[in-house]
Amino acid sequence: MSNGQEIPNNNHGLNERLSVDFALKAAKLGVWEVNPKTRIVHWDQRCRELFGLEDDYLLLENIITHIHPDDSGWVAVARNLAMTPGYSGEYDVTYRTIGAKDKVLRWVRFTGKAEYDEQNVMTRFSGVAQDVTKEKLHQQQVQKSEAHFKGLIQQAPFAIAVYRSRDLIIDTANQAMIEVWGKTPDVIGTKLSIALPELEGQPFISILENVFDTGEIYQTDQQVVDLVVDGKLQSFWFKFTYQPLTDTDGKVYAILNMAVDITEQVLYQKRIEESQRKILASFEQSPVAIAILSKQDLVFTMANPFYGELVGRPSDQLIGKSMLDILPELRGQGFDILLQQVIDSGIPYTAMETPATVLRNGNLETIYVDLSYQPNRETDGSISGVLVIATHVTQQVLARKEVESRESQLRSIIANAPAAMGLFVGRDLIIQLPNQAFIDIVGKGDEIAGKRLADVMPELENQAFLQILDDVYTTGKMFQSPGAQVNIVRNGVMTHNYYNITYSPLFDESGNVYAILDIAIDVTEQVKARQQISDSQQQLSGAIELAELATWSLDINAGKFIYSGRFMDWLGLDEDYLNEKEAYNPIPEQYRKFVEDAVNEAIKPGASGIYKNEHPIINRITGRRRIIQAQARVFYDSEGKPALLSGTAQDVTEQRKLQVTLEQLVQQRTEELETANEELTATNEELAAINEEFAATNDDLAEANHLLNLSNQNLEQFAYIASHDLQEPLRKIQQFGDLLKKKYDSPSQDALIYLDRMQSAATRMSALITDLLTYARISNNPQDSQRISLHEVLSMTLSDLEYTIQQTQAEIQIDQLPIINGDKVQLGQLFQNLVSNAIKFRDAGSLPRIHIRSRLIKSTEIPPHVKPTRWASSYHLISVTDNGIGFEQQYADRIFQAFQRLHGKSEFEGTGIGLAICDKVVANHGGAITATSQPGQGSVFEIYLPSDL
Secondary structure (H helix, E strand, O other): OEOOEOOOOOHHHHHHHOOOHHHHHHOOEEEEEEOOOOOEEEEOHHHHHHHOOOOOEEEHHHHHHHEOHHHHHHHHHHHHHHOOOOOOOEEEEEEEEEOOOOOOEEEEEEEEEEEEOOOOOEEEEEEEEEEOHHHHHHHHHHHHHHHHHHHHHHHOOOEEEEEEOOOOEEEEEOHHHHHHHOOOHHHOOOEHHHHOHHHOOOOHHHHHHHHHHHOOOEEEEEEEEEEEEOOEEEEEEEEEEEEEEEOOOOOEEEEEEEEEEOHHHHHHHHHHHHHHHHHHHOOOOOOEEEEEEEOOOOEEEEEOHHHHHHHOOOHHHHOOOEHHHHOHHHOOOOHHHHHHHHHHHOOOEEEEEEEEEEEEOOEEEEEEEEEEEEEEEOOOOOEEEEEEEEEEOOOOOOOOEEOOOOOOOOEOOOOOOOOEEEEEEOOOOEEEOOOHHHHHHHOOOOOOOOOEHHHHOHHHHHOOHHHHHHHHHHHOOOEEEEEEEEEEEEOOEEEEEEEEEEEEEEEOOOOOEEEEEEEEEEOHHHHHHHHHHHHHHHHHHHHHHHOOOEEEEEEOOOOEEEEOHHHHHHHOOOOOEEEOOHHHOOOOHHHHHHHHHHHHHHHOOOOOOEEEEEEEEEOOOOOOEEEEEEEEEEEEOOOOOEEEEEEEEEEOHHHHHHHHHHHHHHHHHHHHHHHHHHHHHHHHHHHHHHHHHOOOOHHHHHHHHHHHHHHHHHHHHHHHHHHHHHHHHHHHHHHHHHHHHHHOOOOOHHHHHHHHHHHHHHHHHHHHHHHHHHHHHHHHOOOOOEEEEHHHHHHHHHHHOHHHHHHHOOEEEEOOOOEEEEOHHHHHHHHHHHHHHHHHOOOOOOOOEEEEEEEEEEHHHOOOOOOOOOOOOEEEEEEEEEOOOOOOHHHOOHHHOOOOOOOOOOOOOOOOOHHHHHHHHHHHOOOEEEEEEOOOOOEEEEEEEEOOO
16 A cells, blocks of 8 residues: 555456566566556566565656656656657666665666557556666776777877778777878778778788788887878888777777887988998998807897898898898808807808898899808907808899798787887876786786886886876876886896886876876887997097098089098198089199099999099198098999998008109119129120030030039129128118117107108118029029928918918918928928918908919810920919909919019019019929919919929
């Protein structure tokens, strides 16, 4: 009984009419019915529980008092509409109720239908009810999470977007991403391919579709993207991740795109590499590639720019990387096996014209190199790695092949973003949502979520970051720090790395900071690279100053020469540049066109790009004249056009003056020696006449032989006396020079120069006399034949040349040599002259490499133009091969004549007698010697010795 009205209890009749009571109970549904006439609601226990009531009936108007005030009005409108004739009579509403006794807020759903008779009079209004509180609260939580998620996206300091469905419709994009695209917010809601039509022909749409199909994350550390920004198609570099978002069934419904713009880092790194390449090019213009790999994992510890050019990578990107990691295309080619064998055995490995397939300019190329692996030993003799010397000898590109490896380069690193991210919640900085990159940086294990940052990383206590985070939380202002050093105890070891750090405050609905988003990008390698380049630049500048070199360059496009301070002093300039027309004025008029033509030839497209020249310059203020030796190399822009000619210059004035003086002195001494030779010739003619006169009888012949032996003794005595008498004045010149230097405490600079020149000329004349005496002795003395090992002879020779070999870093490879009968001293002179010449006549930018081989050949295999002085059935063919400057083949016979030189004395020291001695030694042993060469391609000397010696 309620509200003073008596209503008959007809629950039993209701249950009979609703025969599906059991099914309703199983579905947790309540049933209700409204009497259209009395407007009394009759419901079951389940319906009453939804309102927290115990009455089994209630007036329809009284139910409104138990509905949430915000919902009661529109619920009444919906109910009245369903009970109005002429409408569908459908009733389906979801609203909140407030329990009459327990005051519990519930969400309920009432569904039903009004029925009418033939006169359109309502006869019945009934239906079912259900508690949907859990579903509604879950829906609200999801909506709140989505709003929170979108808030994080909008406040993130890097670009984020969400693409919905496989059509890749832009569902969400923060301002950073919209600015990256160069678009406006209007693109949200459109397909990605329509919003960014420039992506056609690029791989990103297909990659996104693949992520949607496979559910696998896609991430890249560096990828170039072409985007239309400000109306122009431009290239940008990004680190980005495509993260699939899945529903409760595990089905992908969207893709989260996170991107970090690293364009400035990439361009900066390229500028660093270009700067380093230009500096090193002034000193490393040799075509020899050099690198050092460590014993552990074959990691590059040094690589010059030519090695980087050889393998198609900037050399600074090789340092600190394992060979097979940074040059993966070398896998399976056997180089790592050869390197390990050199490390294990300590035996060098050398191979000529070795093929190697490397990735250069984006293509796999087969190149050929002369390869040398030398064990790199420490002071204690242990092997710490391998010195690699490779000379690029490829004549042409054998094959070009475009690398199609986008799919193979895809990385499937699950749960990693392109930057380390972590959320610090509350003023206590509780770590939430750390990604794997953040976990790896912290180095405290995977279980860090939910803990205070200060507890997880106590090492931050003495650093500024905890205070900075507190300030961000207090002020609500973002904090950014590029290249900040952070000291972190990672896996028990203190590390000192550098990071680009961003602390972004996150705000709740009230505008209060509730969390801080931490973004950290590891830039340790870039910071260390900048430090190394700075150190290298200082070292190179010191080397330039120590070598007394001047540097200069020509900006080809601007037509402007730029000079170093030393060059400015030479020219008498106040500013460090001259335009192209003024730059040739300090050169004497007769040299100007010659120098200008040489410069134009070097910078001409398609030319070698190398400039070498020697010419005088005149100081515009003092009028002082200098002779400079200049060299430079052309650098090209991204389109392959000449952009910069850069190089060095050296003052060689004093060397040229000394050269003229010495040449005059040698000419004088040569004329004196020619006169002596004429006198010796006349004496020989007289001896020949005497021999003819006494040839008639044996007694006369014996007397003639006696006189001839006596004459030879006299000649030897004459040679000894001549050499002694000639050497004595030279020694006096040197001694008096030393006395003059010691006698005067402070002689003038000019006096010292003249004394040095005088003593240098005397030393050169002494060397010439000694070589002449050696040549005369070999020509007159018989061969002292004995059984000797050429290998031992060569070993003694190399021991005598040990200092020269160490100074030039010459590499000498000796194969097995035979044992023959011969004169040990003469053969020693033979090999000493050949090896000395191979070291002396080398390219200034190359390290000498000499290879001595031997094989037995038949006499029929000897070339027709080779004429041994004694016939034998077989000969030992001994070849001496070098990588020197070479010579024209037409001069092959001339070089074995005394005093014959193919190069000026200012270029290479020597008397011009060494190869004449070699020819005489080989002839004394019954053999012959030949030479084969081409300019710039080294020389091969071949010695033929009878095998029965």
